[in-house]
Amino acid sequence: MRLNTDGLIIKEQAVGESDKLVTVLTADLGVIRAFVKRGRSIKSRMGASTGLLCYSHLTVFNNKGTYYIDEATAAEVFFGLRSDIARTALAQYFCDVCMHIGVEESSTPEVLRLMLNCLYFLADGKRTPEQIKPVLELRLMAYSGFSPDLTACCECGATDGDMLFDVRGGVLICGGCCGGNTVGRMRISAGVAAAMRHIAYCDFSKLFSFTLSDEGLKRLGEVTEQYLAVQTDRRFKTLDFYKSLL
Numbered sequence: 673m674r675l676n677t678d679g680l681i682i683k684e685q686a687v688g689e690s691d692k693l694v695t696v697l698t699a700d701l702g703v704i705r706a707f708v709k710r711g712r713s714i715k716s717r718m719g720a721s722t723g724l725l726c727y728s729h730l731t732v733f734n735n736k737g738t739y740y741i742d743e744a745t746a747a748e749v750f751f752g753l754r755s756d757i758a759r760t761a762l763a764q765y766f767c768d769v770c771m772h773i774g775v776e777e778s779s780t781p782e783v784l785r786l787m788l789n790c791l792y793f794l795a796d797g798k799r800t801p802e803q804i805k806p807v808l809e810l811r812l813m814a815y816s817g818f819s820p821d822l823t824a825c826c827e828c829g830a831t832d833g834d835m836l837f838d839v840r841g842g843v844l845i846c847g848g849c850c851g852g853n854t855v856g857r858m859r860i861s862a863g864v865a866a867a868m869r870h871i872a873y874c875d876f877s878k879l880f881s882f883t884l885s886d887e888g889l890k891r892l893g894e895v896t897e898q899y900l901a902v903q904t905d906r907r908f909k910t911l912d913f914y915k916s917l918l
Contacts, residue, residue: 673734674742677701680727680787682767686712694722694741695771696730699781703771706732706739721746725753725763727788748788752795758917759794762801765910766790766808772906773816783815785876799880802889806896807879810871813896818842818903822869825849835865837895839902856902864892871896 682703683695692711696704708722721728721744731743753760770787790808793799813819820842824831827849835844836857844865845857860868863884870882884892901907 675701675732675734677730677732678727678747678784679704679730680767680784680791681722681724682771682787684711684722684724690716692722697770697780697784697787698730699784701732702780704732704739706741708741708744711741718744720749723749725750725760725767725791748792750791750795752797753791758914759801761910761914761917762805763791763794765908765914768908768910769809769812769900773812773904780815782876783812786811786815786879789879793880800889802886802893803880803884806867806889806892807871809896809900810868811879813900813903814872819872820868820899822865822872832862834859834861836860837865837868837899839895839899842899842903858895858898860891860895861888863888864895867892868895 677698677700679696679698681694682697685693687693687707690710690713692708694706694708696706698704708718710716711719711722713719718741720726722741726746727748729745729747730741733740733742750763753763766787770783786808790804794801794804822844824844825835825846826843827845830846833846835846836850836854836859837844838857840856850857867882867884867888871879897911
């Protein structure tokens with residue numbers, strides 16, 4: 673059975689002498705793995721369009737549960753990323769996270785849309801990496817069933833003032849209710865809490881419409897990164913590499 677879909681290549685692996693296996697985030701099939709015959713050959717008409725971080729129109733053939741890409745036409749290759757090693761490394765971290773959180777073989781158009789928007793902004797420089805990274809981390813977690821409860825303090829319902837964010841429970845706790853217990857809880861300002869609510873709950877068209885100081889963005893990034901790591905129980909080497917470049 674042949675299917676037409678659009679997809680972002682989030683991983684590629686060499687197979688045999690000239691074939692490759694790619695992991696693709698698609699809108700209607702979720703995350704799939706597909707073989708590209710002779711995809712590593714210099715004469716391959718699909719080599720570039722099935723390369724890492726390439727968004728392409730694909731014709732996919734499913735043979736007894738194994739996917740093969742028959743045709744591929746590149747729609748966006750994100751040239752702006754490839755001239756900056758730090759931005760490329762951050763994009764690879766995004767792909768790594770998506771690959772391990774994305775739902776396999778199910779409709780995930782919102783995840784693909786999020787990834788593409790983050791990569792566009794990262795490539796053209798219209799948003800800083802410090803803003804893009806926490807947006808990707810927290811919104812992706814929300815899409816994947818790990819949405820935190822950020823409405824108010826989980827104990828008393830308070831919404832104002834500084835809070836602590838429990839990275840394992842995914843809840844806010846105000847200073848009055850925490851009882852001095854800060855284990856596994858990260859202190860955040862009211863501004864950071866508001867930014868987290870915005871990222872998790874706002875309409876997609878307004879996703880990047882928030883402002884924070886440099887210090888606030890730094891703390892936001894620390895919190896979303898830690899929340900993702902704890903909830904997935906995973907350490908991402910691509911994130912370590914990105915940080916080594918800063």
